[in-house]
Amino acid sequence: MKIQEYADRDMLAIDVANELAGDLEAALLHHDTVAFAVPGGTTPGSIFDSLCAADLAWDRVRVLPTDERCVPADHERSNERLIRERLLTSRASIAEYVPLYVPGADPEAALPEIESLIAPVLPLAVLVLGMGEDMHTASLFPGMEGLAAALGGHAPTLAVARTETQPEPRITLTAPVLDGALSKHLIIYGTGKREALEHSLSLPPEEAPIAAVLSGITVHWAE
Ligand SMILES: O=C1O[C@H](COP(=O)(O)O)[C@@H](O)[C@H](O)[C@H]1O
Numbered sequence: 025m026k027i028q029e030y031a032d033r034d035m036l037a038i039d040v041a042n043e044l045a046g047d048l049e050a051a052l053l054h055h056d057t058v059a060f061a062v063p064g065g066t067t068p069g070s071i072f073d074s075l076c077a078a079d080l081a082w083d084r085v086r087v088l089p090t091d092e093r094c095v096p097a098d099h100e101r102s103n104e105r106l107i108r109e110r111l112l113t114s115r116a117s118i119a120e121y122v123p124l125y126v127p128g129a130d131p132e133a134a135l136p137e138i139e140s141l142i143a144p145v146l147p148l149a150v151l152v153l154g155m156g157e158d159m160h161t162a163s164l165f166p167g168m169e170g171l172a173a174a175l176g177g178h179a180p181t182l183a184v185a186r187t188e189t190q191p192e193p194r195i196t197l198t199a200p201v202l203d204g205a206l207s208k209h210l211i212i213y214g215t216g217k218r219e220a221l222e223h224s225l226s227l228p229p230e231e232a233p234i235a236a237v238l239s240g241i242t243v244h245w246a247e
Pocket of ligand 1: 062063064065066067068090091092093103153154155156157160161162163
């Protein structure tokens with residue numbers, strides 16, 4: 025794990041967007057299409073605002089969320105909504121979006137259909153992760169039912185996350201899928217998340233799921 029510190033969040037957003045564009049460009053040199061997984065939540069919007077203008081073969085990039093809340097795609101809590109509004113715009117508007125949530129069915133029943141959408145685009149070439157102060161990443165939450173299976177080396181591609189702390193169920197990529205990305209970046213803002221990340225290093229992944237995906241990752245941090 026390598027930590028890059030930035031003077032402020034604006035600098036981080038610009039530099040990380042440039043680094044991601046470089047990673048995608050390098051991956052596109054070797055593959056017809058590349059899978060690019062990105063988080064939702066409050067952290068990545070300003071990075072998306074810069075990255076969307078990168079001069080890349082976006083028509084060969086498959087963008088998917090690291091995790092999704094089971095809400096309609098136009099809902100304010102939808103990660104798809106954020107990604108479509110802030111990343112899949114400008115030059116990046118021609119990238120293909122691969123969803124992790126399909127409306128209607130209950131999440132467990134929908135997993136086979138979603139897996140059939142995701143499987144053809146894997147493995148991940150470039151991964152961006154966020155993290156909560158509770159040390160969850162994607163929607164791998166400490167203490168959630170099924171966490172040990174979702175962290176294990178033989179985990180299926182997807183897991184359903186149901187926690188008391190979240191208002192709706194979620195669907196998440198599992199740890200081996202995330203950890204297997206060729207290029208991995210974690211974006212965290214603020215002292216609380218920095219301390220939580222450092223604390224996670226001394227905990228088992230069941231208590232700190234972020235710890236399961238840190239091998240070879242670059243952490244980008246600004247206050
Ligand atoms: O709920 C989520 O949480 C994490 C962290 O979110 P943030 O708002 O603290 O940046 C995020 O990475 C994940 O994709 C999202 O669904």
